[in-house]
Amino acid sequence: MAKLVALYKKPADAAAFDAHYHATHVPLAKTIAGLRRYEVSSGPVMTPQGESPLHLAAILSFDSLAALQAAMASPQGQATAADLANFAQAGVDLLIFDSKEV
Amino acid sequence: MAKLVALYKKPADAAAFDAHYHATHVPLAKTIAGLRRYEVSSGPVMTPQGESPLHLAAILSFDSLAALQAAMASPQGQATAADLANFAQAGVDLLIFDSKEV
Numbered sequence: 001m002a003k004l005v006a007l008y009k010k011p012a013d014a015a016a017f018d019a020h021y022h023a024t025h026v027p028l029a030k031t032i033a034g035l036r037r038y039e040v041s042s043g044p045v046m047t048p049q050g051e052s053p054l055h056l057a058a059i060l061s062f063d064s065l066a067a068l069q070a071a072m073a074s075p076q077g078q079a080t081a082a083d084l085a086n087f088a089q090a091g092v093d094l095l096i097f098d099s100k101e102v
Numbered sequence: 103m104a105k106l107v108a109l110y111k112k113p114a115d116a117a118a119f120d121a122h123y124h125a126t127h128v129p130l131a132k133t134i135a136g137l138r139r140y141e142v143s144s145g146p147v148m149t150p151q152g153e154s155p156l157h158l159a160a161i162l163s164f165d166s167l168a169a170l171q172a173a174m175a176s177p178q179g180q181a182t183a184a185d186l187a188n189f190a191q192a193g194v195d196l197l198i199f200d201s202k203e204v
Contacts, residue, residue, distance in 0.1 A: 003141070005107065005159065007197075026204050039105070041199035043167075048174065048183075048196055057107065057199055059161065065145075072150065081150075094150055095109075097143035097159055102128050 001036065002068040002098045004060040007045075009053055009091040017055060020087040028083055029060070031076040034068070037061040055090075065098045103138065104170040104200045106162040109147075111155055111193040119157060122189040130185055131162070133178040136170070139163040157192075167200045 011017040021040075029038060038060050045054040062068040071077045084092055113119040123142075131140060140162050147156040164170040173179045186194060 001141070003143075003159075003161070005161075022204075030204070038204050039103070039201040040204050041105075042202045043200050045197055045199045047198065052197060054197065057105075057197060057201075059105070059107075059201070095147055095154060095156065095159060096149065097147045098145050099141040099159075099161070100144045102124075102132070102140050102142050 001061045001063060002065040003096070004062070004068060004072075005095040005097075006056075006058040006060070007054050007093040007095070008056040008058075008088055010055040011087070011090045014055060017087050021056065025080070025083050025087065028076070028080045032071045032080060033074060033076065034062050034071045035060055036063060065096075068096060103163045103165060104167040105198070106164070106170060106174075107197040107199075108158075108160040108162070109156050109195040109197070110158040110160075110190055112157040113189070113192045116157060119189050123158065127182070127185050127189065130178070131182045134173045134182060135176060135178065136164050136173045137162055138165060167198075170198060 026040070029035065039058065041057040045052050045057050062071060072081070128142070131137065141160065143159040147154050147159050164173060174183070
């Protein structure tokens with residue numbers, strides 16, 4: 001499956017981030033056609049050494065890289081991407097890759 | 103499910119990295135008890151803007167954070183972590199978090 005991994009840096013106001021993420025961003029993202037699985041971190045994002053600079057991580061799965069790219073280019077994908085400006089001011093890294101189970 | 107996400111920076115010798123990763127690291131990691139799913143990027147790891155600083159991404163899934171932590175502490179987990187020194191000299195970020203499907 002192809003993956004979109006979103007890595008959100010720690011925001012100034014974590015409660016406001018969480019409220020917007022769950023009430024607005026998740027429902028928006030779920031309108032995207034072709035989204036097969038949407039997993040979101042629950043609790044802290046850590047490293048083996050302890051704290052990480054991240055507040056939240058999300059993994060969105062699609063059938064293929066073509067499906068993921070079509071999803072991002074769709075009006076729903078564009079609206080979801082535009083919504084990042086409303087809550088991810090601290091920064092977000094988006095990673096896109098095809099993957100296979102080994 | 104709990105996730106271990108490994109983000110490998112671009113190595114000096116990509117072919118040597120890939121050979122070691124697939125012939126040695128994957129089989130080692132697959133000896134870890136409790137590993138439920140092991141997905142590895144196939145092809146480039148990109149960003150929406152184009153190239154990323156990453157060569158490879160892996161997502162390992164476990165039933166729970168407790169299972170993931172027990173796996174990392176096990177002899178097989180420790181051997182897998184120790185193997186990173188053999189091919190991930192360019193750097194790897196490991197992220198650990200519990201997750202839920204939304």
